[in-house]
Amino acid sequence: MKKNKIFGALxxxxxxxxxGGMFVVVKVVVEFIPPVELVWLRYLIAVIALFAIGCWQHVDWRVKRKDLPLIILIGLIGNALSIVTQEAGTWLSSAQLGSVITAATPTFMILFAWWLLKERLTWIKISSVALATIGVLMIVGVHAIGMGKLLGAGFLMIAALTWAxxxxxxxxxxxxxxxxxVTTLATxxxxxxxxxVVFIQRSTVHWHYLMQPTVIFCLLYLGVISTAVAFVMWNRGLQLMNAASSGLFFVFQPLVGTLLGWLILGEAIGLGFWAGVILISASIWINIGYSD
Incomplete structure (x- = not known):
C-alpha cells in the first residue's frame, strides 16, 4: 500500500x-490561436499520440456500455469545459493568476471526494492541504484583481472546480x-x-500562424507532453491514491511555473518562494506518511 502511494505521488x-510550464506556453500561443481552437488542436495532437502509444501497448479499446456514460462525462467536464475555461481565463488574465486560482483544486477535490466517494475528512488531509495552499500563496504572492481580470478569474475558478x-x-x-x-477516450x-465550434469559427482564425516554429513547438508541448503524457500520469496517480490526497500534488503546478519564470524569463523570486517550498514539502510529507 505504501509503495502504491509513493508511485502515485511520483x-x-x-x-x-x-x-507548471503549461501556463507560460498557453500565454504565448493564445495570442495567435483563440482558446477553443487551441484546445481542439492540442487534443487532436494528443489523440494521435495516445492512440499510437495504445496500439503499441496492445490496449483493448472496448468499453462496457454501462461504463461509457461515465467516461464521456469525464471527457466533457475535465477535458472540454475545464481546459477551455482554464486557457480562456489565462488569456484574459495572466499566467500567474491562473496558477493562483487553479491551486484551489486540492480543496475542491477533498469536498468532492467526501461527497461522491464517501472518503473521510480527517485533520491530516485538511491540514496538509492548508499548508500547501499557504505555500502556494507565498510562492506566487497575492495580487489585487482588477476589473479587467475579473472575467478571467471567473473562468479560472470554473476550471479549478471542474478539474477537481x-x-x-x-x-x-x-x-x-x-x-x-481512459485518457484517450475522454480526450x-x-x-x-x-x-x-471550431468548424463554425474556422474563418475567424488565422491558420497561417500554424507554420510559425514557436506555435508549432507550443502545440507539440501542449498536445504530446502536457496532454498525452501528463494526463496519463495524472490518471494513473489517481488510481493509486485516494482522491482527497491526490489533489495535494496539484500545487507543484504553480511551484514549477514560478521556478521556470525565474530560470527562463528572469523573473525575481524572494524568500516567499523558499518558504512556500518548505511548506509544500511538509504538507506532502505529512500526507504520505500519516494519512490513511
Whole structure:
C-alpha cells in the first residue's frame, strides 16, 4: 500500500510539474490561436499520440456500455469545459493568476471526494492541504484583481472546480481500464464536442500562424507532453491514491511555473518562494506518511 502511494505521488508530481510550464506556453500561443481552437488542436495532437502509444501497448479499446456514460462525462467536464475555461481565463488574465486560482483544486477535490466517494475528512488531509495552499500563496504572492481580470478569474475558478470534479469521477472508473484507454477516450470525447465550434469559427482564425516554429513547438508541448503524457500520469496517480490526497500534488503546478519564470524569463523570486517550498514539502510529507 505504501509503495502504491509513493508511485502515485511520483506520477501526480510529474504531471503537475509538466502543467507548471503549461501556463507560460498557453500565454504565448493564445495570442495567435483563440482558446477553443487551441484546445481542439492540442487534443487532436494528443489523440494521435495516445492512440499510437495504445496500439503499441496492445490496449483493448472496448468499453462496457454501462461504463461509457461515465467516461464521456469525464471527457466533457475535465477535458472540454475545464481546459477551455482554464486557457480562456489565462488569456484574459495572466499566467500567474491562473496558477493562483487553479491551486484551489486540492480543496475542491477533498469536498468532492467526501461527497461522491464517501472518503473521510480527517485533520491530516485538511491540514496538509492548508499548508500547501499557504505555500502556494507565498510562492506566487497575492495580487489585487482588477476589473479587467475579473472575467478571467471567473473562468479560472470554473476550471479549478471542474478539474477537481473530473479527478474524483476518475476514481469511479473500474480499475480494469488502463489510464491510456481512459485518457484517450475522454480526450476524443472533448475533441468531438469542440469540433462544431471550431468548424463554425474556422474563418475567424488565422491558420497561417500554424507554420510559425514557436506555435508549432507550443502545440507539440501542449498536445504530446502536457496532454498525452501528463494526463496519463495524472490518471494513473489517481488510481493509486485516494482522491482527497491526490489533489495535494496539484500545487507543484504553480511551484514549477514560478521556478521556470525565474530560470527562463528572469523573473525575481524572494524568500516567499523558499518558504512556500518548505511548506509544500511538509504538507506532502505529512500526507504520505500519516494519512490513511
Amino acid at each position: 506520477f501526480l508530481s510529474i504531471a503537475a510539474s509538466i502543467w 470534479l473530473m479527478s474524483v469521477l476518475i476514481k469511479l472508473v473500474p480499475s480494469d481500464y488502463s489510464p491510456i484507454q 476524443a470525447t472533448a475533441l468531438v464536442c469542440l469540433s462544431p
